[in-house]
Amino acid sequence: MFLLIDIGNTKTKWMLRDKGRIYKHDSFLTEDIDQDHFEFDVAIKKILISNVAGFEKEAILKIKLKKFSCSVEFIKPQKKYKYLLNGYKEPTTLGADRWLSALSVSHHIKKSAVIVSAGTAVTIDYVSFDQKNNQYTFEGGVILPGLHLTKNALANNTANLKSFEGVVQMPPINTANAIESGFVLSVLGNIKSLFDIACSESQDVAIILSGGDAELIDQHIDKSLKKYVSIKKDLVLEGLFIFASH
Structure with a gap:
């Protein structure tokens, strides 16, 4: 049985599974990582963790997981793992979440x-695929503030410019809508830019959306990209x- 943990800046998601199926899947606020979230009666073979929330959260979680008496591994990006190359100038400085997402997609x-x-x-990243050699490469990408960070800033x-709930509107006719629309249009513009780069090198390109605001972005993505x-x-x-599992 594997315990998989994704420590994000705001939310921590986890999954208890083996090679056949998922047994439990839940999440909690990362600020509550010092509480007891992992209470299982099953034997855990291995714990694998992605952490982008800093060393303090990692140290707290290590203490919490000692009770399982099994291997605990915090995944770090590598220059190469199986069929995926890491094109970052300094491969280990790539966020573990971006590296693992690329691995999953590839x-x-x-x-x-x-x-x-x-x-x-x-984050909006481009992963290329060399069909002849069955080789993927993480080519790089961009990082923007999310919607919540944008509003707070x-x-x-x-x-x-106070933080109110807005909607995407073109052209926006109030401040809340102006902020919401500005955020979404910025993300969409960056997606299109990376998509154009990918299409210049490949005839077959997918756009994969994830994260809490995935549906918001999907609602407004250009019809030509749907x-x-x-x-x-x-x-x-x-x-x-x-x-x-490998």
């Missing part, structure tokens, strides 16, 4: 992909499972 599809994770931060650093889009919620956990 494990399940035989094409190039633009991978979008819309959470606390938004504007509310905290300007006099009149046929390329799919939503995959647990890319990081899927990537951890690939590490666990």
Whole structure:
């Protein structure tokens, strides 16, 4: 049995599974990581973790997981893992979540992909596929503030741009809608830019959306791109499972 844990900046997701099926799947706020979230009667063979929330959270979780008396591994990006190359200039500085998402996508599809994770931060990454050599390469990507961060930054650093709930509207006719629309259009523009790069090198490209705001982005993506889009919620956990089962 594997315990897979994805520690994000805002939310921590986890999954208890073996090679055949998922037994439990839940989440909690990362700020509550010091509480007892993992109470199982089954024997855990291995624990694999992705952490982007800093060393303190990692140290707390290590203490919490000692009771399982099994291998605990925090996954770090590598220069190469199986069929996936890491094109980052300094491979180990790539976020573990981005690396694991790329691994998950490259494990399940035989094409190039633009991978979008819309959470606390938004990452938009390009993974190329060399069909002849069955080789994927993480080519790089962009990082943007997520919707919540965008609203907070504007509310905290300007006099009149307070954080209210808005909707995407073109053109926006109130401040809340202007902020919401600005965020979504920024993400969509970056997706299109990475998609164009991918299409210049490959005839078959997928767009994979994940993260808490995946549906929001999907609602407004250009009709010309819709046929390329799919939503995959647990890319990081899927990537951890690939590490666990090989």
